[in-house]
Amino acid sequence: MLQLLDSQRIVITGIGLTAPNGNNLTEYRKALLNRQSGIESYNIRHFGETLAGVCHFDALKYQNRKDIRRGTRAGSIAVYCAHEALADAKIDIQTVDKSQVGVFLGITEHGNVETENEIYQISQFNYDCKYWSHHHNPRTVANNPAGEITLNLSITGPHYTIGAACAAGNAGLIQGVQMLRLGECDLALAGGVSESIHTFGIFAAFAAETALAAHDDPTKASRPFDKNRNGIVVSEGGAVYTLERLSDAKQRGAKIYGEIIGYAMNSDASDFILPNAERQTECMTKALTKSGITPNDVDIVSTHATATVQGDIQEIKALKNVFRDCKTTYVNNTKSYIGHAMGAAGVLELAGNLPSFDDNICHPTINVDDLDPECEIDNLVVNAPKKIDRAEIILNNSFGMIGINSVVVVGKYIQ
């Protein structure tokens, strides 16, 4: 690993999350080890019956009803996750310099939900724009979810979202690392959120691409690597991490989940939708190089695979390019439980794996009844948790449309 000063080493000290199968890390990890899916039947205006990952957190825990009405679902998810992360990190926000707190959230998209709602509203009035709400602007500005955190917690440091398709969760973490290293903030609330299940457009678009999952049993609908996979289950969710410099975390005696030892992002520059295994390979390789480690050092690869035919095959190709001779690198997938949480996917999937640093268990990819031969790879953990000898490095993949790839590498913190 690279030798850095403690002031340049960035550690994860708190995690707040809501996923379709858990509203905190303990619940979520338990669900993953118990192979408990969070996918359910779902009905949305215009599109009708489908499947989705729906979060069931208590939005009123940190917001009043007026805040919820005025803001967005993504904002509520973000506020919930931020509070939970701070509580988990044992940080009292009232005691820190709020001008030195930064909020950086990845989003796949934002504003579709609110725009669809407004169009539906004015459709009831013969599309007369006099009935368009003044709330549309603050709800749809791209920084909305991160900004709602700052409004709720009176944080006055920088805030913004990072639009990075489904690579966005990792991108939020990367931004947090960079801002801490630059000294632009002393505490980063970083991660990703998604409210996408509330826009019918995303279901209709995936259906138009023949990439929307369908199954009689919702819990079996998300099935990456299975021969009978038939597409994506769209989910909402969020995860926010508290990131701090190691020097600061040590000083306050913080619990440390892990250290972000490296990362990389790149672009396919090849297709609007189809992934590119060569560029994914380059992204993982670059992240390993930046981390100062070799592929053999990686114990768990958290895959991005979304259960589309091409996407899964291309990622496995890339993994074989990078980890071909690695005998103790295990591979899993979390979307098989929670569906595709879009901007939150990367951070939720990484969060689900972080407890392996303590319990040495790699949670499995579920719903693999008939492994697609083109998705075969050594050490793919399927359908049952795997006790592994060493769990010290996790590599987390997140890829997105227009050809955007992100990889984050997290190491176990050993004093």
Place this chain on the structure above:
Amino acid sequence: MTNEEIRQAVIDILSDISPDEDLSNLDDAAPFRDQLQLDSMDVMDIILELRKRYRVNIPEDDYGKLDTMAHTVEYLKPHLS
């Protein structure tokens, strides 16, 4: 609509846009803003809801006339009779 019905219509709107407020002891003679946590966005919500629910179009110059419940009922009466 009677004065009481107009008052109730305004209460219904207020309870939707400001759901955490207790409206049971609203003083009709006192300004809304002295009794409720309302900001300019809320005032625009009241205007929009009146337009949506009752097709009442209130010109911007008249927004200030909706400062109390009594004044609001008085203003709306010719539009809702």
